Amino acid sequence: MNKLKSIVFASSAILLASGCMTANPRIISADDRGITYRVKSDNQSAARDNADDYCQKWNRNAELRSVTGAGNDRSILTFACI
Numbered sequence: 001m002n003k004l005k006s007i008v009f010a011s012s013a014i015l016l017a018s019g020c021m022t023a024n025p026r027i028i029s030a031d032d033r034g035i036t037y038r039v040k041s042d043n044q045s046a047a048r049d050n051a052d053d054y055c056q057k058w059n060r061n062a063e064l065r066s067v068t069g070a071g072n073d074r075s076i077l078t079f080a081c082i
Contacts, residue, residue: 025050025077032058034065034080040073047077055081 025037025047035054037047044067051062060081068076 028076030054032081034078035062036076036078038070038074038076041069041075042073044075044077048079051077051079055079 025039025043028036028038030036035051037050039047048062048064051064055062058081062079063082064077065080066076066078068078070076
C-alpha cells in the first residue's frame with residue numbers, strides 16, 4: 001500500500017511540474033474589438049484558444065492580426081474579434 005501511495009505522489013508531482021513549465025498567456029490589453037497576449041513563443045496555441053474563448057463573449061471569432069517578438073523567448077500576439 002505504501003508503494004502505491006509513493007507512485008501516486010510521484011505521478012502527481014510530475015504532472016504539477018509539467019504544468020508549470022509553460023506559462024499561461026498574459027493579457028496585455030483587451031476590449032470588445034480584440035485582445036493582445038504576451039506568451040512564451042512555444043505557447044502560442046494557448047493564446048489562440050484563449051482569444052477564441054474571449055471573442056465568443058460577443059459572438060465573434062478571433063482572427064490573428066500580428067505576432068511580434070518580445071525578447072526572452074516571448075511573443076506578443078494580437079487578435080481581432082470579427
